[in-house]
Amino acid sequence: MLYCSIHFARQEFLVLFRIILNYFVDILNTIVTITITYFCAPKVKDNHQMSRTIKIRKGADIRLVGAAENTLKESTAGSVYAIKPTDFHGLIPKLLLKEGAEVKKGTPLFHDKHNPSIVFTSPVSGEVAEIVRGAKRKILEIRVLADTSNASEVITKPSSMSSKEEVTNSLMSSGLWPFIRQRPFSTIAKPSDTPKAIFVSTFSSAPLAPDADFVMQGQEAAFKAGLSALSALSSGGEVELGVSSEGNWFNQFSADANITTYHGPHPAGNVGVQIHKTNPLNKGEVVWYCNAQDVVSIGKTLTTGELSVDRIVALVGSEVNAPAYYNTKVGSQVKTITTGNLKEGNSRIVSGDVLTGEKVDEDNFIGFYSEQITVVPEGDEPQFFLTEGWLAPGFNKFSLSKSFPTWISPKSKKFALNTNMNGEERKFVVTGQYEKVFPFDIYPVQLVKSIIVNDIDMMEKLGIYEVAPEDFALCEYACTSKINVQSIIREGLDTIMEEFK
């Protein structure tokens, strides 16, 4: 017995000794590392040119057929344009003009009831043709019939791009202010707020998204002017530019903005992800964001003094004959780019990408923030369970789960998905699918559940301020239970917004 315990003691002593030794080595290591980083690393603040790279691991690319070719076409000249108040969540429009009123390009059509200085202007000159109303006289569209005069309101140019007040005033009066949106809530920015940063996500990683490098060609000067206008608005004087690792057009602006390169699958291009990864949002803080093409509009308008709402829209999807880019304007009618370009058959036109876009028809108008029109087949046919339904092998179905053989197909294989739900709506079942495609440090399922039970404290604790419906688009796509997660998130944000009022 005694021998035994001595033997053990010696062994234990050796182990203990090694642990202590390891400890010292670790401490030494740490000291050396800290010293090296402190003395040798480049000082971030001084080095303006330095760009960061952030790798997004969680997420997924939905591989759809019908990406746009790099060709720029002209849309057929449309005569009717419209601004849809429904594009701006939470906005209560107050009309400024009646049907039949003459407008120039840049004439205010309506303003925000709660914030009269935010006006929405006509993209063309002509006359107010029709005010389309829905249930309870809700204003759906303000249609403007374009004339050929091309008359334009004169917009006061800011005397210098560094004056916050002058830039703000020009943006407000020109109707470009709505291009600047805010987080939390992803609504139009409040001019009275001071954002802690302004983000521009220069690319979209959504399915069939336009190629930012192609779209932005030749807009260098305007983009630069737009950036300097935005930097006047931000408190730090800096604009955060999120660029894709696959493009390089935006890297030329490293002197005008902080560039962060994002690498990885969708939703790497979502501004919410970029904010979360670089400058996370706490309760009470506000950041603003803006799309790259809208920065160009801002730059052009503020330098020329004439409203510029040109936009390049990609027409994509499996039901498009020749997917390509089209030169058009904000508020154009959908048929100006789709006429003659769609395949025969029952298809759905989406203004925006298939994950977050809005269902439209050819007589509708392109959304205020949309940069693509996606056309996919409708899937209103029932599917027999053995041949194409839930028990079928499913060689033509794309899934993020590994329950379809297509998960081993090469990355180059594309799918023509339709709008079928592929199942019935069910209650939440714990599957871990949301977490795989949600690159935030947030528990997605718990957050959605807290919204369903309307627990505001819990929503706040789980970080609802950082998210927007679009960030949950992939969760909604992947959901086994077919839950409409995006509208749940929107409900939650609305509840919180009510609390703030």
Place this chain on the structure above:
Amino acid sequence: MKGLHKFLDEKIAPPFKEGGKLRKFWPMYDALETFAFVPGHTTHKGAHVRDGIDLKRTMFLVIVALIPCLLFGIYNIGFQYDAILTEAGRIDWLGEARHATWLEMFIYGAPLVLPMVIVSYAVGLGIEILFGIINGHSINEGFLVSGMLIPLVMPVDCPLWMVAVGTAFAVVIAKEVFGGTGMNILNVALTARAFMFFAYPTKMSGNNVWFHTGYSDSLAAAASPNVIDTYTGATPLGLLVDTADGAALLEVKTKK
């Protein structure tokens, strides 16, 4: 297959539809129809395209994953039975003096296990349908997995009526009272197991739950000391009572 769908929709469906005579039983028809056909529902808000997977496929995959477990369980029952009989000196239980082949073991186990699977599914799905009809909601796929798990956590000699009672208790108390699959706070299969453990302890615990003895005490006695390779438990004390050596040891202690 369009014809079949048309037949379902035109010939079978009308009485179940709004205003029909069998409107109350709509969940039953709905379960049948959505089993055969993924409905042509299209997305109307949010993401316009959706993943190919749905709850039916998810649950079906879990069942596929459970099948090897079930097959081994069936085989193991035959295997253990053969071992016990050999131990009891009845190696000729098959008519000749040899061990059973794996196939014979499997064939021996199957009629003992499969009825439990059938009973569990019949009772559980019956209750699901009943609650679907009462609450007017569609029948959920969640029980497909529970129905397989319940027989897998029951001793093979457990009477079928006990399986039925346990399943019924679990489905009602653990799931349906909370609102069905996805709303339950308890695991259905484990609730069945816990209920059985406390309701019928003699059938659910002890040494003889691990193999089929056909309620024969002599076989159980043969199995106890020798067929079982090893024991585990909260404390070693339990073993004292159960093993011959342990019992002898106890006797010594009590004599003092």
